[in-house]
Amino acid sequence: MTAVRLTWAQPEDLVGHELRQAAEDGRDPAAALRTWLAAGGHPAPDRAGASLTPAPRELRALATRLLDALAQLPPPSEADEPHSWPAIRATWPTTTHGDRPTGLPNPAARPPTGPGQGATTPRPAPPRAAEAVPGAPPPGTEPEPGYGPARAAQPPGGAGPHPLLPTGPEAALRERLEAAWVGRAVGCLLGKPVEKLPLEGIRALARAAGNWPLNDWFSERGVPPRVLAAHPWNRRSAPTSLAENIDGMPEDDDLNYPLLGLLLLQRHGKGFTTADVARLWLDELPAGRTFTAERIAYRNLLLGLEPPVTATHHNPFREWIGALIRADVHGWTNPGDPAAAAAQAYRDAALTHTGNGVYAALFVAAATATAATGRSDVHTALRTGLAFVPPRSRLAEAVRFGIRAARAEPEDFDLVVDRLHARYGHYHWVHAVPNTALIAAALTHADGDFTRSVCRAVSGGWDTDSNGATAGALAGLLTGSPDALPHRWTAPLKNRLATTVPGFDGIGFDTLAHLTAQEAARS
Template sequence: MTAGPAAGTPAAAGAAAGTSTAAGAAGGPGRGLRLTWVQPEDLLPHELAASRDEGRDVTALAERWAAAGGDAVAPVSGASPVPASPALRALAVELLDAADALPGPDTAEEPDDLDDVRKSWPGGWQLPTRVDRDRLHGGWLGRAAGCLLGKPVEKIPRHGIREILTATGRWPLRDWFTGQGLPAEVAARWPWNRRSAPTSLAENIAGMPEDDDLNFALLALRILETHGPGFTSADVAQAWLDWLPAGRVFTAERVAYRNLLLGLTPPDTARRHNPFREWIGAQIRTDVYGWTNPGRPDRAAEAAWRDAAVSHVRGGAYGAIWVAALAAAAPVAATVDEVLDAGESVLPPASRFTTAVQEARALGAGTDDWESILDTLHARHGQLHWVHVRNNAALVAAALAYGGGDLERSICAVVAGGWDTDSNGATVGAVTGALTGASRLPERWTAPLHNRLASSIAGFDGIGFDELADRTLALAQAGGAA
């Protein structure tokens, strides 16, 4: 997930130049620096949508905003082109405060406390706890390969992805994307992710470029190496401030980062003026907590919850514990069904998130017609933002069930499905890579990585996936199993 300016918008030009501004970064009266994902007038429309999705009545707030001239349509790129007037911005702050004060969803169905979530967990898991380095290595390589496959088409909808592939003779998707042979009119209609295309198209790949889906995995590794398995949410927050550049975080993470700088501490950092609290950000951060707790979805989920609490609540946190549990099972399980069972075992049984992934898993296993599966998923979840957690988790679950543990079939299916293509590719690649093991992964998906990962996190730039596997194994062995 690199939820910066949308491809093809004026904002994307600023993003390509390495800024974190939205459209109108310079020039013209009243036009200045426009930071994405934090301005009150840009957050409020997202908050109205988030509150409605949670079942909260924001009719009066929406009417006040509309009467004052506020735009009810959330900006796709994270910031509207022109700053709001001081009066309108002040009203946005007031309405965000009012939304924060509204009662939340029913906690019986969607608990927001780890102790309540634990109540439905089984007494144990029938999974091996002895992990093999090759399978951890496969998890890292699979995460990178799936992420890299999805990078150039992030933000492009499903039908646009298909048009690109058809125009380049690569439909259905079975290989890296390429710009070679892409007709100009198709390229203009569906421009690549400008941050990613220079390093993620087949003709340009030379190692794994930087991506937040890998940065957060590296940061989790550092947190565990520094603080051990008993780390706290405060440790995660401090690690962000110490090691994670603010310009490399988006949506809920950027809001939480802002809240940290305002002096708030977790879990309040996730709850103040944060309409992205149930988006995908925490779900992309937790594989390492699973890999270092092989065969123990409970320990992995507990660690993931503490990490997620910095920026997410409810569904956003469920995504984090689900992926951590998947990752705990993937390096030791024999089948993808065992992995999916482990993931579902830590979820609140009555939550909308749980229903979404269970229904999607059944869809993925029920037919070999991937396009019909996607039709159903988009009909059920298409109203959600492309970075929301439920639609993306459903797509991941369906792709894992459909792919049957095969890395290529699985990552190609999930990326072709659209929405958050790089994050979903990373999660699906991590699961199937760990199930398979590095030594048995297809070389055409691993060789272009050149055993090299770029990162803006100090100490990790250029690191090899073999070293990451060694360090992950050391943590898994040090943690032991009860």
């Protein structure tokens, strides 16, 4: 009988990740590390979610004790990386007279409920004038845009009404939201077959197929067997995500979480609490569809713990990318109000993440809310998102570095990626800091072009499907319409999304846009 080896949950693996996290956030794990290694403990798995074999009972018990001991280490000063909502808000720059940022006319954000309940939400100062990104989009031809006939497909029964077609601002917002949903799916699907692969593997596979710099779906056609043997595709994703076998958008957590966010808003409105997020997950999210910090938080809920302890108890993944991939829906439903988007993203993220994991969600939510107006370019959106991140945090430094690197190398994104990996390669490949820096660099370098945005985000490695999804959502939103997205990207999706989130399996992106626009209109 084969034993079940649950990933992202074994104490003997968690302790290695926690030792690494402690060193990254300024605590001293040296004594715990010596104890662990002396007892025969191993470092955390580099890319897999679990080590190959279970630890002996004594070693597993030691790992649990060390997790408790590491949690008691004196935390670093929160001056640079605050955790509470009031402390995070206090880092936001404000204008002298309390003016709202330029181009963001919506009223003040709803005060958060749950963590930070009752606090007001000041606004950052307006970003500085846009700096032009050197270079123009490279020459090339795009096939005609749009879904083609598949876009008119009716949604499945129970998935909601087929969108109506009124004119005016509401229709324009819905068009932008549909482009964002589709863009998120495209970027995610592009990154799926190379998720977990090292950078050299991604480059080798694409080059062997004549697809480098990356400009199209990954394909196995023409790739020599020796290259495939050296750099095997992601075994779970390749059967549904290579060019030769895409048939609709397969299930992925990068789409499941926006669906859950939409469901959260439908049930609880924009005043939801972190406890509402927790209850929704227990009701509607299969535990086996969670990973890293989300799996740990889910386990903590089942142990009877409550937020925000769910984000910290034996959770070495609390600064990884999971909260970022849940942030889009909060920006989509607060167009022009990045402060409200950030407040919602915080309450969502607090279930599972702290520190830089939360800041990444604030960055994406605020940038997305800015882009959702239809009046912003990508650089304004990124600067606005960054204004909601504590400025001396590691995440803010990484985003600034990514943007500067992209501007410094306008002709060759590979050089940008090499600089990012040299500076942040010591982080785990799912950590929020390197991945958010890469997203910002890719979007900056692409200068609003959809294809270049998703391809640069994925070609940079690390968490390829999540990075592609976030870059694709923002770039899609900025195009203004799904018909502006190249046909070669949208046609294989067939306006169909697979998911285990109840009530959404087989739904079309047009219907999702309609439902999201409804939540955006709710006060």
